[in-house]
Amino acid sequence: MLKQTKHILTLSFCGLTASYAQVFFSNSRAFGALLMLVTFADVGVGLSGIGAVLLVQLTALLFNFNEQLIKDGAYTYNALMVGLALGGIYELNLSLALVLTSVSILTFFITLWFMNVLGAKALPYLSIPFLLGVWVILLGAGNFTALELHDKGVFSMSEWWPGLYSGTTEFIGTLPFHNAIFLYLRSLGAILFQYSDVAGIIISIGLILHSRISFVLSIFGFTIGYLFYHYMEGDFSQLIYSYIGFNFILTAIALGGFFVVPSRRSFAQLIFTIPLITLLISALHSLFSIFELPLYSLPFNIVVLLFLSAMYLRSKSSGLNLVTIQQFSPEKHHYSYTDNLERFRRDTYVHIALPIIGEWNVSQGYDGDITHRGEWKHALDFDVRDIDGSTYQMPGGKKEDFFCFDLPVIAPADGKVVKVEKGIHDNEVGNVNLEDNWGNAVVIKHGDHLYSKFSHLKKNTLKLEVGDTVKKGEVIAKCGSSGRSPEPHLHFQLQSTPYIGSKTLYHPISYFVSKKNGKNTFHAFEIPKEGETVCNMKTSKALTKAFSFIPGKKFNIESTENDKTETWEVLSSYTNETYIWCPTSGSTAWFKNNNNVFYFTAFKGNKNSSLYKFFLGAYKVPLGYYEEMALKDNMNIMSVVNPFIRFIHDFTAPFFHYIKARYSFRFTETDNEHDPYIIQFESQITESVFGLKRATSKFHIKLWDNKIALTFATKNKKHTITCVPIS
Incomplete structure (x- = not known):
């Protein structure tokens, strides 16, 4: 019993701090604890927030919902914001406690619904449950006269330390661009329903400690929105009312570094998306004022969901890369992405090995001077040479004198045979067969739009038929000199279509070793170069x-x-x-x-x-x-x-x-x-x-x-x- 109680208390505390952190797209419990303390600048707001979280945690535990999601704050951060909002509007009393209990549970079930519906489309539910929950109360509050409007008094930090608050405001007033700074700090504080410069400063410090990129994004996004309003001579009273400019901040963090990998382009796209927030604020402000409802974070939710939905419909990333593994840190997203890009950018879905056993020489590489030109430039020719660089033993007049003749050729990856050409005689040295250009050849399919082709194979060594399957490393034929081949060699290419004679495809070899001047060099997903002696890496x-x-x-x-x-x-x-x-x-x-x-x-x-x-x-x-x-x-x-x-x-x-x-x-x-x-x-x-x-x-x-x-x-x-x- 004691162990179970300790587990629940630990789970509850972790989930409590995580709920606050989630509001700023973080999973840092230290940052969450700091944000929780900020809400107690107004004790009524702070207690309402904690109460809402605890109520949802209790409900989730009673109904046996996922404990990890309780611990992560995923179930509770929307209810937290409902609690903070109502704590800032109404007086903390029994009436508010009853209403808060009902709306917190309602918000939880709305969260579950959106988690299921939007989650199926890989979209976040953001703060939609908060908006619906708090609007339900605000629309119906007129029928409940027991709810009293909140009157900040002795339970407000501004009353306890008036010098701190007034002194901070006076100091900021001496700074350049003080009006913008006031609006930024108060918008930052407004995310937690704390409309003071002190709250904004504390949150900004916490944001810097948690994520420097998020902090830069918050300033960048807010500045774009502020300048757009200024240039368009907009009504700044819309921004000052509830400091709704926090929509710029949240959108910038979400689309600049949380759902999108931080980069120059993620910052650049904010120049176009943040003005959409300003337009929505203006349009929706007029509409919602009819119902006397605040917009809160509605513009942020609309723009982020529309943007992410559009991004999922792209055929390519276009430089804006969505985060695939959520790490709750723009820094982790950025560094992981850039590191993986640097390490694995040449990696391929199918790993293609060299089609040879032992050490062979690349006699003609990509863009070779002899035949690897135009649509057939991405091909490799192989032969075998001795220590003096000769391809044959004396006297060299017969194809059997060449070191590579009759050596095995292997499958570079698992696949299925789709084309076979065989029965063509091997040429005597110096002769070519232009009529049967590719000679004895086989095409193997390794994946969608990925085929390998082997040409100039030795007659009667290609035993495969169309439809046969091959395994990586399996011998498929032997090197010969059929077709347009004046001396024995192997022609190897990758292509996107299943025909003998198809144009070539640029595709790296997965892992191989090259040897030049006695030096061994490791290669990963590279193209063997002409003149190199290469081999597949033999494991030890x-x-x-x-x-x-x-x-x-x-x-x-x-x-x-x-x-x-x-x-x-x-x-x-x-x-x-x-x-x-x-x-x-x-x-x-x-x-x-x-x-x-x-x-x-x-x-x-x-x-x-x-x-x-x-x-x-x-x-x-x-x-x-x-x-x-x-x-x-x-x-x-x-x-x-x-x-x-x-x-x-x-x-x-x-x-x-x-x-x-x-x-x-x-x-x-x-x-x-x-x-x-x-x-x-x-x-x-x-x-x-x-x-x-x-x-x-x-x-x-x-x-x-x-x-x-x-x-x-x-x-x-x-x-x-x-x-x-x-x-």
């Missing part, structure tokens, strides 16, 4: 076993930094996102393993933990060992950069980045290059400000017998974290 057993983080698996972690032993567990979310969970530090590191590369995607938790060090040191690891092979990757600056430095950077982040973080990796040593048991590599995190290196973190990793030992230095002292799987 030692690497694949060490980084086999399968959901359900556990690891013992020993750290010399704190002389502690802890346990990590690999888990997966309901969306099949895999992550490592450290109960000791409460930290989580999300990762992916695509059988070619192991890489982390995000970290949340204690940055002094062993898991964080592992996240940094093994941020991206190729699963095949090649001597001295290196790679580089971008890092999300939220994961590595000092919070104070990033705090300053956040103000300009949507426009340009002057802070960068890069990860670099290099294999250093092994006991056996062909079948390694022990593999060592080093990695490094480099932070730079305006291109100048600011900080570097170095790591050394050793793998053996499924174990991983990561060594790093702090304060000139080396520490080691050892990760051992639990059998």
Whole structure:
């Protein structure tokens, strides 16, 4: 019983502070607590708000609604605003308590309805339930004479500290553009039904601490609306009445950084959407004055819902990218998007491998000088060469003398055969068959509008028929010299149509290794270049076993930094996102393993933990060992950069980045290059400000017998974290 009571109290408190934070598109409970304190500038308003939230929480618990949504404040923030609004209009007494009870529950059920209806279309319900709930009371209030209008008195902070309020107003009056500043601060306070400069200042400070981008958006959106009114010589009394200019602020935050990824374009579109708010305020003010109803946040709701509905109908993003995973932080939205764009912008839906086994030479690449021209420019020709660069062994007069002749050709991805041409003789060296240009050929479908074509295959080696399915890596034929082929080679191309002779399609190869002048280079989603010796990356057993983080698996972690032993567990979310969970530090590191590369995607938790060090040191690891092979990757600056430095950077982040973080990796040593048991590599995190290196973190990793030992230095002292799987 005691445990259950503690759980409910914790749930209620978390949901209470989250409700306030939700009003400003946040899930920060610290910010929510600050906002809750602001509402107590008028005690009646503050108590009415809390009362409304508690009533809805109790109702939700009694009817067994989702506890996570109670905790997140999703059920309650609309009822909160109803409570704040009514607490500011009516005197706090038993009559108001009865009305507040009824309308809070009504608002809750309206919230559930809109959550279901709009949620099915991936649209937010915003503050529509608040508007309907509070309008119901205002329209019917004339029939309830027991409701007394609120008279601010001894329970108002302005009465307790009049000097603070008057002094603040007098100070702002000395500033340039003081009229605009007054209107901005009071509009900000009006969101919580606190119409004072002090409330606006406190909220703006909280907004800055929570999100610099939201703060900049609030000023930007308000300024656009204010200037539009000024230029159009609008009636400013409409803005001063209830300081309804908060619609500019809420719309700017919503469409500039909460539902849309913050960027130059998200700011630019506000230049066009905010004036719509001003037009709606003017039009609806005239209409609603007939019923003596305030507009509150109606213009904001209309514009945001119309904008988001329109965005969902686009065929392409057009530079305005909707947030797909809601993180309740414009900074997280921006940095996650830009990091993913940098890291995975070349990634493809279908991963196409090289159609070869072993090392081959790219004899003609994209835009090649011989035949890869015009509509057929995105193609690759392969042959095999010896150490001297020759394609054949002496005497070289027969096709059988060529190293690539009769070598296997493999499927680059799973697919289905849609076209086959076979039975064409292989040419003698120097001869070509222009009539059967492509020679023996096969076209395989890998997905919608994605096909691969192989040409000049050896006669009688293509056993596939139309309708056959193939698996990635399966041998489909052998390299020959049929068709327009003066000497044996393989022609390979991707195309969007299923015909032999279709025009080519630009499409990168997923993962491969190139070798030039003895140097191995790792490539991810790139186009092999003419003259390169390339091969598919062959995975190493030692690497694949060490980084086999399968959901359900556990690891013992020993750290010399704190002389502690802890346990990590690999888990997966309901969306099949895999992550490592450290109960000791409460930290989580999300990762992916695509059988070619192991890489982390995000970290949340204690940055002094062993898991964080592992996240940094093994941020991206190729699963095949090649001597001295290196790679580089971008890092999300939220994961590595000092919070104070990033705090300053956040103000300009949507426009340009002057802070960068890069990860670099290099294999250093092994006991056996062909079948390694022990593999060592080093990695490094480099932070730079305006291109100048600011900080570097170095790591050394050793793998053996499924174990991983990561060594790093702090304060000139080396520490080691050892990760051992639990059998």
